[in-house]
Amino acid sequence: MKKIIALASVSLLLVACSTVSMTGRKQLNLVSESEILSASLTEYQSYMKSAKVSKDAAATAVVKGVAERIAAAAEAYLTATGQTADLQNYAWEFNLTEDPNLNAFCMPGGKIVVYSGMLKLIGNGADRDDELAAVIGHEVGHAIAKHGQERASQQMLQQMGGSVLGAVVGGSSAQTQQVIATAYGLGTQYGALLPFSRKHELEADYIGIVLATIAGYDADAAVTLWQKMEAASGGQAPAQFMSTHPSSSKRISELQKNIPQVKAEYGNVSKQTAASQSAATQKKATTTKSTTKSKTTTTKGTGFKIGL
DSSP: OHHHHHHHHHHHHHHTEEEOTTTOOEEEOOSOHHHHHHHHHHHHHHHHHHSOBOOOHHHHHHHHHHHHHHHHHHHHHHHHTTOGGGGGGOOOEEEEEOOOSSOEEEETTTEEEEEHHHHHHHTTSTTHHHHHHHHHHHHHHHHHTTHHHHHHHHHHHHHHHHHHHHHHTTTSOHHHHHHHHHHHHHHHIIIIIHHHHHHHHHHHHHHHHHHHHHTTOOTTHHHHHHHHHHHHHTTOOOOGGGOSSOOHHHHHHHHHHHHHHHHHHHTTSOHHHHHTTHHHHHHHHTOOOOSOOOOOSTTTTSOOSOBO
16 A cells, blocks of 8 residues: 555656746646636735735836836747747736835736835835846746745645655554654755745746846846845844745855856847837736636645745
């Protein structure tokens, strides 16, 4: 029986593997696209009911202007790389909300929210739009790489692994089973789930500077953005092995390493490519895909709102 369970698990993992197009990384997707879009739309709508949408017309215009160009760059990239089927999954919507936290997020499906605290940190300097593009590009990167879908799949795999382990130690005493279950939980949390989350963040950083470059922004601003974030944290970030996010210094070093290559590869892409699609993006942003209904509770509460 144990061998059957193990073989079934391995077969499932092989079938569910896919590839992040911009980085080539293999990822696990056990959750269907329709499920993740439905669940994330439900969560987004719930958030917006309680969120305080900014009444600052000028600031909102800045956010929407940058977001539209990043979204257009994402669509241009997906089109150029033959991933037009994925375009139907995005119904872009852009919002600035009153929240002092230094964060932003993009739901699967293209619902982008920037917190006013992030905009305040960026300020009104000459590199404002470039830094904002780094923020929004990062968030859209999560959506393009299907990180929400992957995180939900990881949690499902953890539950499946726990079930398999339960079958293995089923003959042990209740106390022994509890000890092993606790150890297993810690092992997967700090040994697998959190490192994957850090990998997601670095991958979104990379995709973000690619999208910013395609959209005509200066990718170097991602470095100044994270320098500001590091200064704002006051060195109070949690130990990296217990954090779902890489340290600011780690992100900065990775960005500095990747930016020259990104500029060389994508810097010659016509800035008109993304701009030419902004009209279509704006039209799509006025509608939401409300026809899908949440069919299961499996993927709820699994971190679809992936922020900085």
